[in-house]
Amino acid sequence: MPKRELMKGNEAMAEAAIRAGVEAYFGYPITPQSELLEYMSRRMPQLGRVFLQAESEIAAINMAYGAACTGARVMSSSSGPGVSLMSEGLSYIIGTEVPFVLVDVMRGGPGLGNIAPSQGDYRQVSHAGGHGDTFPIVLAPASVQEAVDLIYQAFDLAEKYRTVVIVLADGSIGQMMEPVALPEYRPLPEKRPDWAVTGEPGRPRRRLTSLYLHPEDEEVVNLRLLKRWRQVEANEVRYRTYYLDDAEYIVVGFGMAGRVALSAVRMAREEGLKVGLFRPVSLRPFPTKELRRLAPKAKAMMVVEMNSGQMLDDVLAAVQGQTPVRFYGRMGGMVPFPDEVLEQIRLLVKEPPTLDEDPRERWIAHMEQMLTPAS
Amino acid sequence: MQTEIIIAGFGGQGILFAGQVLAYAAMDAGMEVTWFPSYGPEMRGGTANCTVILSDQEIGSPLVKHPQALIAMNAPSLDKFEPLVRPGGVVVVNASLAHRGIERTDVKGIEIPANHIAEELGDRRLANMVAVGAMLTLLPVLEMDQVKQALRDHLPERRRNLLEPNMRALDAGAAYAREHAVLSS
């Protein structure tokens, strides 16, 4: 086994980025992500690389935008409220076709919410990434090791497809410690890409912009972005499956919710229930085809999330009514316990849904009952 | 096989560190392990807790409702977590700060005056390791030597002078537990 270190998720993600060759980091403090910024403030100056605490997330993303235009490896990190402020910049970066990596360590929302773990940014990052036709790549780790591995790959993906890669973690992954095998230190790139604005003499001028005044030109750009996205969809879908071989029921969950579901699925297996787990790792591109292929084999599916069912809608679209789907979630910074999910798996088997059942109906009734104080 | 341990008490009692020592020892023993702290506003109230899970396979949830073992370093932690421990599990209570004994009859329990023992060893801050030593007697998920090695390897540089005392605290806790443990009926 390679040598492992026990690291806090936020610090491990920072170290992974450093080993991947990040040359510049811009950020703004926000819990539960701050240790990532603080780690960068210690390590980046030691390595002679750029660290800057910006005056806001708006400034941070625009600093990153500038640095990315020079062809440097650039990263930022934040949490929900800050990522909201970054959405303008994300759109500009995607529109300008420069690579950039963002880590979002999600917390409870909406609004100021709280700093507990949550998955409430699923839609904001995987269905948005700012205004216009934008397609960021979104990767969701479920452990500290997976976070490290995905960040290490994120820079390559960003550069290959000249786009934004968002690593979508949550407060629990940021704050917890797990053993990690850290990847190799990669040398910093020596050559800048041939689109980079570097102000060098002896070559034709280069310009980077997201402005295309003529709609005809902008349409060409949009088509190019879309075609590149199709390549991403063809090559970069990632997911993990557990106990699916003989599964009659399939639980779907990403990140921390997927891990909690894994515990519940194992408990259900001990009770003899034929249930398996599908854990999407790339949320954009979403493993649509894979779920669609699995759907007819399942008597029913259940989506588990730490939000009100943001990924559920993508699962429903993938399944296309081939099998009924139910939902179980906790919101506002609550993390479900495995026992809760096990209980829902038992119900899924005992009283399976029909295709007509509204996936959220039972869940809302259950939540209302649970949250109403006994009188 | 999976073992879940909750360690809970006041901030400043070395709760998080005690959990980390177990996590290091488990990692070095080649196991899978997660260490999950309470964080943020929870900490402002002055309480701290962490959940450590040790396993021989990929760990699912890093939080559990019903842990295998509890180390309660103060009274509120005992009240909050004792009812949740799995039947047949282990409860270690710091009797120096608890207002009552263990009420569960379906667990292995030890009421240990950890602060008192730590003070006799010369430093009240060793109470956490006294309790960990006691727990390891009742729940031998790790060898004492593995935990000591973890201390040797991972105690921060500025705390080096506490290495020997920490190891003595582990032994003292283990010895006390061997003599006084109440086994479940």
Added chain:
Amino acid sequence: MAVTAPSRPLKVVYRPPETYLGPTHYCPGCTHGIAHRLVAEVIEEMGLAERTIGIAPVGCAVLAYEYFDFDGVEAAHGRAPAMATGIKRVLPDRVVFTYQGDGDMASIGMGEIIHAAGRGERITVIFINNAIYGMTGGQMAPTTLPGQVTTSSPYGRDPRSQGYPIRMAELLATLDGVAYSVRHSLHDPTHIRKAKKAIRLAFEAQVRDLGFAMVELLSTCPTNWKMTPIEAMNWVRDHMTTVFPLGEYKVHPELRKLRV
């Protein structure tokens, strides 16, 4: 120790304002509580409690609205002056104030504060300068002193790469819309009394329709400065006041005439 009732009734020497709903959640030695109380005292003395709307920031004072018996709202990080503008424009006869930290105001909210001041919004701003981000665990603020160690300036703030402290009272004083811009300190009783007078004038500026008003208050953060409360008070006196000189940077002539 047993507490026995006094044999004679005690003389009341001080009664906290009724609109101040302490005790607060702040750390020992933090001056947020003092600032809250001063604001409540002034509002009460001016008889404005029933028509005041307070705007809490994002920062340690995020729950400030819980501690005042006035109407209150909670802003997004740094946006309190914009929110105050919205409220004041719709309800011009109400008294509107923001209460903001240095990260909230001088960092992420710099745009909003400058433009509210530039427009001469009739609002009162209480600015708590503690040279650090308290809420998020002690990172560098725009007001962090050169050389000061924080969790995001672990080698001490180096002005060459991390810039110099920003002096808000002086900066806002340059704007025509501003009626009152001053800096005081909360590190000892004498200065606290002076600070209270300034807060009074900052609300007078609003009710007299003279313009935008801001009081900067040098404050402590013992927890993140890693000091005892007393060391923290002394640090304000010995270090902060040299970088942030106390003084009145702009005072509308009408306010000068007032005896408060």
